[in-house]
Amino acid sequence: xxxxxxxxxxxxxxxxxxVFGKLRQAIVEGNIPPGSKISEPEMAARYGISRGPLRExxxxxxxxxxxxxxxxxxxxxxTLSSEQLLEIYVIREALEGLAARLAAERMSxxxxxxxxxxxxxxxxxxxxxxxxxxxxxxxxxxxHYRIVQGSGNQRLIGILCDxxxxxxxxxxxxxxxxxxxxxxxxxxxxxxxxxIAERDGELAELMMRRHIRASRRNVERRLATExxxxxxxxx
Amino acid sequence: xxxxxxxxxxxxxxxxxxVFGKLRQAIVEGNIPPGSKISEPEMAARYGISRGPLRExxxxxxxxxxxxxxxxxxxxxxTLSSEQLLEIYVIREALEGLAARLAAERMSxxxxxxxxxxxxxxxxxxxxxxxxxxxxxxxxxxxHYRIVQGSGNQRLIGILCDxxxxxxxxxxxxxxxxxxxxxxxxxxxxxxxxxIAERDGELAELMMRRHIRASRRNVERRLATExxxxxxxxx
DNA sequence: TCCATTGAAAGTGTCGACACTTTTATGCGA
DNA sequence: TCGCATAAAAGTGTCGACACTTTCAATGGA
Numbered sequence: 001x002x003x004x005x006x007x008x009x010x011x012x013x014x015x016x017x018x019v020f021g022k023l024r025q026a027i028v029e030g031n032i033p034p035g036s037k038i039s040e041p042e043m044a045a046r047y048g049i050s051r052g053p054l055r056e057x058x059x060x061x062x063x064x065x066x067x068x069x070x071x072x073x074x075x076x077x078x079t080l081s082s083e084q085l086l087e088i089y090v091i092r093e094a095l096e097g098l099a100a101r102l103a104a105e106r107m108s109x110x111x112x113x114x115x116x117x118x119x120x121x122x123x124x125x126x127x128x129x130x131x132x133x134x135x136x137x138x139x140x141x142x143x144h145y146r147i148v149q150g151s152g153n154q155r156l157i158g159i160l161c162d163x164x165x166x167x168x169x170x171x172x173x174x175x176x177x178x179x180x181x182x183x184x185x186x187x188x189x190x191x192x193x194x195x196i197a198e199r200d201g202e203l204a205e206l207m208m209r210r211h212i213r214a215s216r217r218n219v220e221r222r223l224a225t226e227x228x229x230x231x232x233x234x235x
Numbered sequence: 236x237x238x239x240x241x242x243x244x245x246x247x248x249x250x251x252x253x254v255f256g257k258l259r260q261a262i263v264e265g266n267i268p269p270g271s272k273i274s275e276p277e278m279a280a281r282y283g284i285s286r287g288p289l290r291e292x293x294x295x296x297x298x299x300x301x302x303x304x305x306x307x308x309x310x311x312x313x314t315l316s317s318e319q320l321l322e323i324y325v326i327r328e329a330l331e332g333l334a335a336r337l338a339a340e341r342m343s344x345x346x347x348x349x350x351x352x353x354x355x356x357x358x359x360x361x362x363x364x365x366x367x368x369x370x371x372x373x374x375x376x377x378x379h380y381r382i383v384q385g386s387g388n389q390r391l392i393g394i395l396c397d398x399x400x401x402x403x404x405x406x407x408x409x410x411x412x413x414x415x416x417x418x419x420x421x422x423x424x425x426x427x428x429x430x431i432a433e434r435d436g437e438l439a440e441l442m443m444r445r446h447i448r449a450s451r452r453n454v455e456r457r458l459a460t461e462x463x464x465x466x467x468x469x470x
Numbered sequence: 471t472c473c474a475t476t477g478a479a480a481g482t483g484t485c486g487a488c489a490c491t492t493t494t495a496t497g498c499g500a
Numbered sequence: 501t502c503g504c505a506t507a508a509a510a511g512t513g514t515c516g517a518c519a520c521t522t523t524c525a526a527t528g529g530a
């Protein structure tokens with residue numbers, strides 16, 4: 001995990017950088033609830049720092065669209081609407097489709113082999129019924145990260161890994177999206193990797209777009225039932 | 236001009252916000268040359284502010300990928316490689332294609348009429364040979380802005396208008412890209428608008444992708460001749 | 471003459487303090 | 501009791517100052 005372009009917890013980095021990473025993680029995981037106000041004195045005290053670096057970190061969170069800030073009123077964690085979640089899926093479909101095509105053209109043979117090994121691991125975990133814990137967490141993301149990295153397009157990697165994925169993860173935590181389609185998703189992942197291994201960029205893009213569209217439709221279904229049943233605990 | 240989601244020069248905004256906008260403009264227009272170091276004391280003195288707000292502005296510039304910052308070494312304006320410029324075109328092709336499709340589905344009739352009026356204006360300017368000054372500046376961008384706004388996807392608007400367009404503009408200034416294909420571009424713009432007016436999303440996406448691909452190829456050609464002739468002044 | 475060392479100068483990272491704005495609480499009048 | 505005005509409290513925006521790091525220059529030795 002954390003194999004992507006994240007803020008390194010290096011000791012040489014600044015306080016603002018480190019606290020940015022911590023705050024982002026706290027927001028994405030829901031430890032700081034959506035819509036809640038972030039008080040500068042309170043946060044500075046919690047992390048044992050001054051308000052200067054904290055404000056720098058807040059600026060970066062603002063740029064990352066994780067907090068909304070209004071002058072003299074302070075910053076709040078963004079509120080999560082289902083429309084915005086679907087907006088992200090629409091963009092991911094276009095961008096990750098592109099990433100899959102580029103990956104098919106440029107990914108190294110070694111990276112493809114690693115990808116296949118990752119899928120093998122997923123397959124085993126699903127067979128052992130561990131998929132709940134795994135796919136609920138970061139398993140699916142790992143796969144997507146690698147494809148995007150394989151595209152070799154630095155700007156594309158930045159947009160997806162530094163911005164959209166954190167938002168997607170946040171929304172998933174918020175709505176409690178436990179993937180109930182792990183087996184289907186794995187099958188789709190396999191088709192994508194096969195296309196990449198065959199260096200068939202066109203097919204890889206098609207399959208990736210289809211995969212994300214299916215994922216979006218799954219979310220749409222859940223959102224629909226969520227709103228009709230009005231927070232019924234489906235246990 | 237400046238009709239997009241920019242930093243409002245409102246008096247109620249903070250110093251950091253205003254100086255962020257000013258710095259971004261200065262960087263994009265080349266007034267602060269690429270690769271040059273940005274000294275905090277010097278910049279703070281130039282804008283007559285303290286280092287606190289300036290550092291907040293720098294953080295936002297960092298998030299916008301306009302400056303590179305390394306701990307204890309300071310910030311530099313990003314250096315411009317032709318590879319990165321082409322990377323942006325690849326992403327724009329995917330993202331603006333998507334925007335055109337969404338715009339065809341969702342744009343209001345009034346907005347489409349405005350778009351047609353804009354094209355009419357472009358046509359007149361090209362006929363009067365004003366196209367050099369116009370297309371060299373922001374005329375082309377105006378068109379693209381409107382399409383993206385018409386998509387209605389807030390996240391998409393943010394990625395393109397807040398990040399990629401500024402970068403594209405910067406690279407254009409850097410390489411002195413005077414569009415020598417204004418007439419071709421206008422023709423392509425007309426095809427896109429026609430498709431949108433017909434509510435043909437599929438065609439609008441196809442035409443937009445083709446338009447940006449043509450634009451990218453044009454840049455590629457110029458870059459190729461640029462590197463072979465080694466800065467020959469083609470006057 | 472060239473290189474290494476050392477000191478100063480400049481620059482970045484961080485902090486505490488103050489001014490102004492917003493919010494909350496208090497008290498007065500109807 | 502309710503509503504409004506006023507004042508106090510909290511919070512944000514900004515600044516200047518200090519510590520540490522990096523850079524540069526001068527000095528001394530080989």
